[in-house]
Amino acid sequence: MRTTASYELFPDAPSERAMARARYLAREGRIADAEKAYREVLAVHPDLKPCWAECFELLRRQGRREDALHLAEGALAQFGDAAFPLALKGAALIELDRYREAIAVLEQAVEYDPDLALVWHELGYAAFRLGDKNRALLALDRAFALEPHTETLRLRGRILRDAGRYQAAEVAYEGAAQAAEHAEQREAAEREILVTRRYAFYAPRRPEDLAPAERWFAETGSVVLAAAAGGDVPDDATLVHAFLDLASDSGWRFGQVVTVGPALPAWQALAEELRLPLSGRAAFDPEAVPLVVAQRPLPGDAGWSALPSAVARGGAGLVFVLEQAAEDTAVTGADVIGVLSDAGRRHARGINVAHALSEAQHPAARWAGRRLKP
Numbered sequence: 001m002r003t004t005a006s007y008e009l010f011p012d013a014p015s016e017r018a019m020a021r022a023r024y025l026a027r028e029g030r031i032a033d034a035e036k037a038y039r040e041v042l043a044v045h046p047d048l049k050p051c052w053a054e055c056f057e058l059l060r061r062q063g064r065r066e067d068a069l070h071l072a073e074g075a076l077a078q079f080g081d082a083a084f085p086l087a088l089k090g091a092a093l094i095e096l097d098r099y100r101e102a103i104a105v106l107e108q109a110v111e112y113d114p115d116l117a118l119v120w121h122e123l124g125y126a127a128f129r130l131g132d133k134n135r136a137l138l139a140l141d142r143a144f145a146l147e148p149h150t151e152t153l154r155l156r157g158r159i160l161r162d163a164g165r166y167q168a169a170e171v172a173y174e175g176a177a178q179a180a181e182h183a184e185q186r187e188a189a190e191r192e193i194l195v196t197r198r199y200a201f202y203a204p205r206r207p208e209d210l211a212p213a214e215r216w217f218a219e220t221g222s223v224v225l226a227a228a229a230g231g232d233v234p235d236d237a238t239l240v241h242a243f244l245d246l247a248s249d250s251g252w253r254f255g256q257v258v259t260v261g262p263a264l265p266a267w268q269a270l271a272e273e274l275r276l277p278l279s280g281r282a283a284f285d286p287e288a289v290p291l292v293v294a295q296r297p298l299p300g301d302a303g304w305s306a307l308p309s310a311v312a313r314g315g316a317g318l319v320f321v322l323e324q325a326a327e328d329t330a331v332t333g334a335d336v337i338g339v340l341s342d343a344g345r346r347h348a349r350g351i352n353v354a355h356a357l358s359e360a361q362h363p364a365a366r367w368a369g370r371r372l373k374p
Helices: 020-027 031-044 049-061 065-079 083-095 099-112 117-130 133-146 150-162 166-179 183-200 212-220 236-250 265-274 302-314 353-360
Strands: 256-260 290-294 318-325 336-342
Touching (some): 020 031, 031 049, 049 065, 049 083, 065 083, 083 099, 099 117, 117 133, 133 150, 150 166, 150 183, 166 183, 212 336, 236 265, 236 318, 236 336, 256 265, 256 302, 302 318
Parallel strands (some): 256 290
């Protein structure tokens, strides 16, 4: 589908201007208000296909799969059997994991209009989810030939990357960045280029063949210390010692150690080894090359989320956490992670500082370009 970032907020056509408020609300993250605005437009302009598509995409991105299908069925009632509403229905079936049904519906849409790029785009996505990468790439090539679009190139890059074809994937993402009409699209494509380069670090292995810690680095740029196969469950002291080895081998030096959350004996040992005072978050100084440490990320704590952002924005220092939930795929701000955990239980993994060092030296690591010496 097309994201709201694909469109100008203040176009000239009266029908397009009708959607400007809904698009603005969507880009501001006010999802409920945006959906209401889209539905209000549809009540007045039921033949406005872009409005149907954008409202559908809003529901899709929120994971509201049944609501997306219901909206697609509403489009079918409005337009009858035609390529566009069938494309929406096929897309909704993809989100419901009903891939073969989706392909059948999308093939029917092709019969109605073989020149509608949206249908081929969704057909490519359905084939990808079904595991037929060759068919997916052929469909995306047809979609891009009909309507060059950054989202099609991004999907192509994803398919190629999953197949371990990293150089080709990077080319696709670079094309997506160049084809982007808006900053959001370009930034998303540039992030995928970095992810692809980190995956290529493990070539010729494919993403599916990587260990969880390796996938974590590839997806986020954060290094996991306990990444070796086997070994005992590492305790806090072992993880801190490994971090100190990594810092020494990397030549990192810090001006302060800032703790967030519980005060742990491990943090006192860390500060003593670095010959630095142990400070609370109130003493945080972005110019001092701070080392921010926590037992684990605290996503619900505004104070926690502010510090990693301040470190990245200030362009100096690192964030080190002892433990990170493996199921939490969202980037939590940590640059170096001691060990991944499942449901609060740490993975039994050995420490391999040499491997962590090789990842830390990757030009696409999270802290690339930061100052790491006072």
